[in-house]
Amino acid sequence: MAPAADTTQTEAPPTALPDAGDRPLTRADHTLIGLLLISTFVVIFNETVMSLALPRLMSDLGISASTAQWVTTGFLLTMAVVIPATGFIMERFSVRQVFVAAMTLFSTGTLIAAVAPGFPVLLAGRIVQAMGTGVMLPLLITTAMSLVAPSRRGRVMGVISIVISVAPAIGPTVSGLVLSRASWRWLFLLVLPIALFSLALGVWKVRNVTTPRHAHLDVLSLLLSAVGFGGLIYGLSSLGESGGHAPVAPWIPVLVGLVALGLFVWRQRALQRGRGPLLDLRVFGRRDFTVSTFVTLAGFVALFGGLILMPIYLQTVRGVSTVAAGLLVLPGGLAMGVLSPLVGRLFDRFGPRPLVIPGAVVLSGALWLLATVGPTTSIGIVVVFHVMLMSALALMVTPLMTSALGSLPADLYGHGSAVISTLQQLAGAAGTALFITVLSRVTASELAGGANKATANVDGVQAAFVAGGIVSLAAVAAALLVRRTAAPAGEHAPTH
Secondary structure, eight states: OOOOOBOOOOBOOGGGSOOTTSSOOOHHHHHHHHHHHHHHHHHHHHHHTTTTTHHHHHHHHTOOHHHHTHHHHHHHHHHHHHGGGHHHHHHHSOHHHHHHHHHHHHHHHHHHHHTOSSHHHHHHHHHHHHHHHHHHHHHHHHHHHHHSOGGGHHHHHHHHHHHHHHHHHHHHHHHHHHHTTSOTTHHHHTTHHHHHHHHHHHHHHOOOOSOOOOOOOOHHHHHHHHHHHHHHHHHHHHHHHHTSOOSSOTHHHHHHHHHHHHHHHHHHHHHHTTTOOSSOGGGGGBHHHHHHHHHHHHHHHHHHHHHHHHHHIIIIISOOOHHHHHHHHHHHHHHHHHHHHHHHHHHHHHOSHHHHHHHHHHHHHHHHHHTTOOTTSOHHHHHHHHHHHHHHHHHHHHHHHHHHHHTSOGGGHHHHHHHHHHHHHHHHHHHHHHHHHHHHHHHHHHHHTTOOHHHHHHHHHHHHHHHHHHHHHHHHHHHTTOOOBOOOTTOOOOOO
16 A cells, blocks of 8 residues: 555644754764764765866776766766665664774775776775765764754754765865876875774764664565666766767666666555565655655756856866866855855754745756856856855755654654655756756757857857756745644654
């Protein structure tokens, strides 16, 4: 039977929430969450740090562009396999066990990649890294939701949003600075000591805050999940990376992924009546979870589309260097990081609507403004538009994630965070595919019509931002449905 929709929730006034001082975090809680934050920042930063290193890899290792791209694609595919299983992992194992295993895998993969004698070993290292990376964000979110009282979650989730936004934003910037002076191996060698220190500190300090229970691992669900999410991300990433000229037509893995995903959903619904699903889809029976997650995904399409498109515009239209392009997009990521904790505190006081609705409107406005940039637009104005885009996302991400997970009972936190993390990966691939496909096709059409390359590039960039603007209108409409809700019946402040 499909999960029943939750129709009993009503918008709650601020007085329905627990008092903000009812359950302050202990020093041990702060230590645990702080350690998880630092560790998660390191592993998510690693997702985008290789984005500018591909030409150097091609030269040093004697490989083609399509082969080099697998250091990113292989990482994303491994994440797509691991993340949907994190709900099961966090039910079955303790926080300490999961953290130590994840950081051990990440550290081992980083070491393998740093000393790799050739591309196959480098790819193996990236895959091992991704196995650890995929677990960390759901672990951080689930632990925070388990420890923090509902009245304080906004400020904590605001800090977590720094990890989500700033870490991938500064990856290309750091990559450009390192590659301007050193080998690509230093992208791993600089991260390795931090990862090992986090692992050692975690072995000493991380304690268990949840109670593991026996959970059944359904192998068929794991396989369907791998094919479904992996096929979608591979197909969308291929479309975005190649502009439609991938070795295998991108629609094939997308179609296979959709079919497998449909079977995966059917399997989870069947297991719900028996031994328990790999990924508990009852989270979508909560209206507020579904609405908040949808708006979040629209925002992440814009985030990852903007991350990929801004450097292209700056380099192909404005002619700036790779390092300069990375530095020019850095203020947007920093603005999002600075605003996120403040937004979390405002959420705790006022709820999501006064933040999410203006955020969605500013997000849409920023994309439409970016659709007007051209070869003579002031670089300063372009940076301001980008800061607007990232600031709008800061207004949205923390309230939406906190509302989505806060609408769930405690036993679904792990599955809810796994769903959100998985869909964020899909949104990133979809945003990249949308922006790059529109850019490539409009540019090619303009060149075929006799336009010069500079004009064609400008038209392609503008058309891609228009496509993002159209997507943002759906986010604005859905944001109007976001509401403040009380914690689910029976939930109370943690009693640790």
